[in-house]
Amino acid sequence: xxxxxxxxxxxxxxxxxxxxxxxxxxxxxxxxxxxxxxxxxxxxxxxxxxxxxxxxxxxxxxxxxxxxxxxxxxxxxxxxxxxxxxxxxxxxxxxxxxxxxxxxxxxxxxxxxxxxxxxxxxxxxxxxxxxxxxxxxxxxxxxxxxxxxxxxxxxxxxxxxxx
Numbered sequence: 001x002x003x004x005x006x007x008x009x010x011x012x013x014x015x016x017x018x019x020x021x022x023x024x025x026x027x028x029x030x031x032x033x034x035x036x037x038x039x040x041x042x043x044x045x046x047x048x049x050x051x052x053x054x055x056x057x058x059x060x061x062x063x064x065x066x067x068x069x070x071x072x073x074x075x076x077x078x079x080x081x082x083x084x085x086x087x088x089x090x091x092x093x094x095x096x097x098x099x100x101x102x103x104x105x106x107x108x109x110x111x112x113x114x115x116x117x118x119x120x121x122x123x124x125x126x127x128x129x130x131x132x133x134x135x136x137x138x139x140x141x142x143x144x145x146x147x148x149x150x151x152x153x154x155x156x157x158x159x160x161x162x163x
């Protein structure tokens with residue numbers, strides 16, 4: 001069955017929302033690299049209930065009225081990627097973790113680069129908060145939405161950034 005797609009405006013550009021019948025599959029950036037998140041057949045469906053709820057919750061987040069998301073998620077990736085993405089979901093609003101911290105949490109203390117690669121392929125941006133992952137010294141590092149967007153999201157969550 002085809003995935004459903006809708007678009008929504010946001011303070012960080014137009015976001016493309018993708019859902020299956022069971023959950024949110026992706027939140028993609030306006031200028032996202034199509035190879036970053038591979039999707040099957042996608043059809044526009046602006047009234048899909050998961051997409052409607054995702055847009056509502058993202059709007060609340062951007063308005064400062066939501067700190068956590070409550071959506072069914074449908075991650076597609078390798079077992080390792082899914083384990084990294086599950087760790088992203090545990091990072092509280094307004095906090096950050098380093099790639100190394102996530103690797104240690106997974107019991108793979110030398111897998112910081114692999115964590116970084118999996119983080120870069122996170123299909124459900126913002127909701128699975130890959131923007132909360134920073135370099136070991138707290139520096140902003142690569143982000144599919146761009147470093148300005150990453151800084152915006154972290155500031156929205158009340159973090160003071162090291163520049």
